[in-house]
Amino acid sequence: MRTLHAEENYSAKGLATDAAPERDRSGATCLERAAVALDVAGAAGLAGGFVRLRSDAALEQARAVDHAIRDDVTLPNSRVLGATLAHKDMFFRAGELTECGSRILAGHRPSQTATVLARLDAAGAVDLGALHMAEFAMSPTGFNAHLGHGRNAWSPDHVSGGSSSGSGVAVARGLAFAALGSDTGGSVRIPAAVNGVTGIKPTQHAVSTYGVMPLSPSLDCVGVLARTAADAAAVLDTIWGPDASDPHCLVSQARDFTRALAQPLSERDVVAVPEFDATAPISDEIRAAVARVTQALEASGATVRKVPLPDLREAGALATLMLGAEAASIHGPWLRERRDAYGEQVLRRLERGLLYPATRYVDALRLRAGYTQSFVDRYLEGAQALLLPTLPYAVPTIAETLDGDADEIERRFGDFSYWTRGINYLGLPAVAVPAGRTQNGLPTGVQLIGRAWREDTLLRLAHQLQQHTDWHLPSVDRLGPLDHAAMPAGLDTARLSVSQLAMDRKG
Template sequence: MSQPSQVQSNMKSARALSVTAAAEACRTGKTTALELTERALAAARGFSGTGFVRLRQHQALNDAVEGARTDLRDMPLAGVPVACKDMFYRAGELSECGSAVLKGFSPQITATVITRLESAGAVDIGALHMAEFAMSPTGYNQQIGHGRNPWSDRHVSGGSSSGSGVVTAARLVSAALGSDTGGSVRIPAAVCGVTGLKPTQNLVSVYGVMPLSPSLDCVGFLAQTARDCARLLSAVVGPDLNDPTCIATEKRDYESGIDAGLQHGVRIAVPAFDENCPVSPEIRACLEEFTRTLAFAGATLVRVPVPDFHELGALANLVLGAEASSVHQRWLASRPEDYGHQVRRRIERGLLYPATRYIDALRLRHLMLARFMASFLRDVDALLLPVLPYAVPTIEETTKGSEGEIEERFGGFSYWTRGTNYLGLPALALPAGRTVNGLPCGVQLVGRPLGEAALLRIGHQYQQTTGWHEQFPE
C-alpha cells in the first residue's frame, strides 16, 4: 500500500496543531492560549459534521485568559485546545451521555482526567457527540443522530467516542478524551484516521466518568500522533484517592525515551492472517505494509498464530451486559421509553444473565490473560492486530435490517477490539493507509500490562517514516 504522494500540512491556520506543536508554540511565545482557543472555537462553530454537542465558549475563553496570566514554560499542555466525550463530568455543567434519559443532567463532580489536563495547561472547549450511553462501535445513536465520518458523511464515524474521532481528524482540536469499553477509542481512531490510545485497565482514573461496565471501562485519548498520546497520558496518570480502582502508584513521563528507535531489541508479534480470518484482503494488505515498514525501521518480527477472539469477545459481552444492566436497572424500570430500541434491547438482556455466569466470567480473566500472554505476548513488546475486520462501512449498511441483524453487525465490527478490554491490556491504534473506498485504514498494537511506553515508542517510530497521521479531511 503506497504512501500518499503529497501529505497535507496540518500547520494551516484554520487547523489545530498537534498537542506537542501547540504546547511548544504557546510555551515559546509564538502564540497564546487565547489565540489557540479562539481559533478552535471558531473552527468548531463553522463545522457542520457530528462533532460537538455543546461548546464551552465563555468558559474556555475565560480559562485561556486565566492561563495567559500563568507561567506556561513548565506546563506540558500549555494552551492546548482539547474536547471531551459527553460523559466526562464537570461540576455544574451538562453531561447528557448521548441519551434522552440524562437530558438536562448536571453532575456535582468533575472528572479527575479533566482536572489533570487543565492543571497541565489544556483548555477544554466543549462536549462531543457519542453513542447513546457509549453502546455502539459504529457511532449509532437513535436519540441525537448517528456519528458521521469527516471523510465522508455517508460512512460511519466509529464509536462510541464518535465525536472524539471526528473533531480530532478534522483538526478542530489538538486532542480529545474518549472511553474504551470494547474498542470505543481505537475504532473511531482507525475509522477517522487518527491515533488512539487505550491504556492498561485502571491505569487512568475513571472518577467522574459515566460508567458503562466498570470492569471493562477505560479512559483513553485520540490525537494526531503517538507522541501526543504519550504527553497526554503523562499528564493524567497517577494515583487518585477518589478512585480506589486506580492502579497507578506514581506519575510517569511516557514521552521520555520515545525517540530511542527500534534497532535495540524491539520485538513485534505478527499473526499469519489468511482468508479464513475475519479480516478482508485490503485490511491484510494494510497490515503487511505496516510490518514491512517496522522491519525496515529495525524491529524484529515474530510469527505467532492468529488469536481467536470469539471466546474473549463473548466473555466481554457477558461482563458488559451484566454490569450495564445493573447501572441502568432503575431507569429501565421507571422510563424505558427514553432509551433507543437497540440500546434498551442490549441492556435488558443483561438482566437475564445468571449471577454464576457473570462471576465465572470475572474469575476466568486471570486465566485467560495468562494463556493469551503465553501464546501471543511472550518475549515480545507488542502484538499487531487489525482494528476493523473490513473497510469502513456506510451508515446505511450498518443500520438496515432487523435489530438482531444490526446487533450482529456491531459484534463483527468490534471483533478485534472487545477481547483486549476483557484482558485489560493496553493498545495503540495507528492510521496506516487507505482502503479502496478512500477512507482510512487503521491497525492496532496490543501490549503487555503497563506496556504503554513500548507501544508509544513503536507508534512514534512508525510515524517518523510514514505520513498517514498527517492527512486530514478538507
C-alpha cells in the first residue's frame, strides 16, 4: 500500500473517473481507467486529496469486473459497478491502515470492514484508497496539525473544507466518481460547497456507521460526495439498508433514490426560502448565491415560498454540547494516556468536553425531538425542502482561518459551520449543491433541508436544479495541466456518468 507525501498543486482535470463496466466510448476497460486514476492520484499526492492508495487491491477489483464481463458472469444489479470511489480515512477495512488523520491511530489496522465499504465492494465498485481528513474529524476547514492542511481543489491557498477534506478535493479534481465522508456538523456539506461538488447528509441513523470511527454517535452520519445529485443517489442506493451489525441503523429496507430523480419539478414542489434580513450571518455574496438558486428553482418549475429566517444558534449550541461530551467520552482513555499525541486544537475541544455537566448533555438529548418537530412545523409546513446557505461567506484562505489566538480561531471555526451544525442536531437530511462562484473565483453552495427519510425528494430537487444550471460542472481549465503521458492512448477524459455508461453497455 502506497503512502503519499507530495504537496504540489496537481490536477487530474476531470480524469475519466466514472469507471464503468466493460469499455467506455474510448474503448478503455475498467482496469485501464482505474490504473490511470491511481497513477494521477499518486502524482497528485495530498493535492489530490489522497493519503493512501490501495493500488494492488483496486486494480484487482477492476480486473475482476472486466473478467466477469468477459466471461459473461452474472454481475450485481448495481449503479456503481466498476466506478472508482474513495473514502475518508476513518472507514475501517480489515487489515488495512486506518489512521483517522491522527497520531493516536498511526499504524492502526482494524479487524473489521465498514458495512458501507463491504456493500460497495459487493456492488462491484473500485476503492482507490483513503482520503485526507481533519484529525478525528474535528475541523470544518480541513485543518490537520499532523498531515498538513487540506488544500482547496481550485486554489491551494484556500481551505478544502472539512472534516471530509480529501473527499471534496478528490471528487472535484476528477480522481474519484464519488467519495464517502462523514457529517457530524457539516463535514460532508462544507467540503462539497467549497470544492464545487454535491454532498448528501442522510437522515440520522439512516446509513450504517458500523466500522466507521465515531466522533459523536448521536450526530454522526455517513454521507456521499459526488459531482452530481444523480451520482450521489447511485452511491446512496448502494450503501442504504438495514444492518444487523449496527443496532442504531433505523432503516428497514433498501431504497431506490435514482428512480425518483427523473420526475420534472412542478408548482406542487414547494421550496421554502428564508427572508434574509440584516441580522443574517451571511455575506452579500452568499445572499446573491441563494438568490441565484431561488431563481433557478423557479425556472425549473418549483414554487418558492418565503418563510422567516431560522435561528440556528440554539440548535448549533446543543450540537456542540453533544459532540463535545460524546467525543470526550470516546477519547477518554487516550486523553489520559496519550494526551501529547493530539493536535492542540483537537485537544482543546476534547478537554472542554470533559467539563460539560451531565445534566446539560441530558437536556440536549431530551429537547431534541421537540425542537426538531417545531422546526419542521415552522419551516417545512406545506414545503418539500428548506433552502439555506451552506457557508456564511466566501471560501477563506488557510492563513485567514489561523489568524489570531486559540479562542479566535475556534470562534471562526464555529462561524464557518453555523448553517450546517444545527441541522445535525435536528437529525434531518440535507443535500448540498454548488451555487456558482464568489468574487475570489472559488465555488460556493447552498443546501436543501428536508423531512426525515425524504432523501428521495431532496435528491430529485437537486437533480432537477442541476438539469437547468451548470454550477456543478467543472471548469477544467482552472484546475491546471494534466500529464497526458500517464494516460493510455485513446482514453476518453470526457466525463461520462455511470448511468450513461451502463446504458451504453446494455445497448
